[in-house]
Amino acid sequence: MNDALSVEGAADDYENCLKQLIKNGVIAVSPVTGFPKFDLMLLGMGPDGHIASLFPGHPIVNENQKLVTCVKDSPKPPPERITFTFPVINSSAHIALMVTGAGKAGAVHKALSGNESSSDLLPVEMVEPQDGEMTWFTDKPAMSMLSRI
Numbered sequence: 074m075n076d077a078l079s080v081e082g083a084a085d086d087y088e089n090c091l092k093q094l095i096k097n098g099v100i101a102v103s104p105v106t107g108f109p110k111f112d113l114m115l116l117g118m119g120p121d122g123h124i125a126s127l128f129p130g131h132p133i134v135n136e137n138q139k140l141v142t143c144v145k146d147s148p149k150p151p152p153e154r155i156t157f158t159f160p161v162i163n164s165s166a167h168i169a170l171m172v173t174g175a176g177k178a179g180a181v182h183k184a185l186s187g188n189e190s191s192s193d194l195l196p197v198e199m200v201e202p203q204d205g206e207m208t209w210f211t212d213k214p215a216m217s218m219l220s221r222i
């Protein structure tokens with residue numbers, strides 16, 4: 074990313090780079106979603122259930138046009154970040170979600186207990202591959218609030 078630009082400019086610049094790579098045939102496009110299809114999206118998750126820089130309750134979790142967007146008020150430092158959007162993340166061929174430690178157990182429980190309403194989803198619950206597959210990589214502390222492990 075170009076950190077000489079504003080955060081909005083850096084997000085637009087990154088998106089334009091992706092579009093150029095798509096145009097040149099370097100990055101494929103998902104026939105299912107029309108968004109770029111990365112071979113592998115390696116994600117972590119914060120204790121609040123955020124992934125990438127898509128934080129709970131932030132309007133950019135609903136971005137459905139852009140490939141890359143920005144946050145200027147991230148609850149976790151640094152406050153200014155750029156991030157892939159959900160349509161890009163969910164178009165990946167493989168999503169690997171690496172979640173370890175007891176601090177993540179509450180969000181893991183919410184994400185995997187399956188009784189949430191759709192209006193109350195954590196970002197991690199919005200990771201839903203449309204044209205691929207997803208694998209969780211966890212440890213026992215992260216899974217400690219699940220009843221069957």
Ligand SMILES: O=C1O[C@H](COP(=O)(O)O)[C@@H](O)[C@H](O)[C@H]1O
Nearest residue numbers: 116117118119123124125126149
């Ligand atoms: O701020 C962030 O934190 C999460 C979690 O990081 P971890 O070091 O506790 O695994 C990370 O997945 C995310 O990409 C980043 O924006």
